[in-house]
Amino acid sequence: MEEKVVEIRGLMKSFGDLDVLTGVDLDLYKRENLVVLGKSGSGKSVLIKIMVGLLKQDSGTMNVLGKEVSTLKTKELNALRLRIGFSFQNSALYDSMTVRENMEFPLVRNIKNLTKKEITAKIEGLLDSVGLPQTINQMPSELSGGQKKRIGVARTLILEPEIMLYDEPTAGLDPITCGEINTLINQVRQEYNTSSIVITHDLTCAKETGDRMAVLLDGQFGSIGTFEEVFPHAEDKRIKSFYDYNFINS
């Protein structure tokens, strides 16, 4: 196995009487695609927020790229966040900006010494990577849902993150477009050597993109392993029903 980029141990988080995370242990390895599954409200977003320092755990450790997140000062936290790319569910493009402007925005804001030529080369290179070079001057309103997701991924990649967080990457897309997004997630790892956490309810996406699955049950990762290890013969009723629901209803 490659080196670890995230190491989580004994992580606990409650809100008042609500115990959301009750002892999470999890590793993410370099160049790994790790899928995180769990029903709505199980704490997936809370986990990601602790990872990027938007929330603090009550106890336990969250080590990201060699740093304990909860101990970082604002400046160090901002530096760490630049190494993590967050691809939002709704792709988070600015509607009033063209694709080019959307992609320029994080670059100009975070990397000061690039020339116009370098910026254009980076944008064109990434649009090529996601298969949408022709959209450079289009507005988000002119793009399909799948195209917006691809541009969202390209925009996240522009700062060359070491870790990618994909939040429900296939939600709301038709099966063919879902397949294209799954291929893109795998291609991003291949081309950019990223380590990724993919949060999804879609088991086809999980199977196609994930090296390992981690299922959040009652605040802990009850089951971690390859798709074949975790799903087809699951004994835990909750995991089994997740599997049956996805494959019977798809």
Ligand SMILES: Nc1ncnc2c1ncn2[C@@H]1O[C@H](COP(=O)(O)OP(=O)(O)OP(=O)(O)O)[C@@H](O)[C@H]1O
């Ligand atoms: N800041 C907060 N204050 C109080 N409760 C919170 C806060 N953030 C999250 N929670 C609660 O923690 C629980 C887990 O929420 P979380 O958003 O992590 O779920 P999730 O697994 O991401 O769900 P979904 O799949 O619907 O996005 C929920 O019951 C939620 O109401």
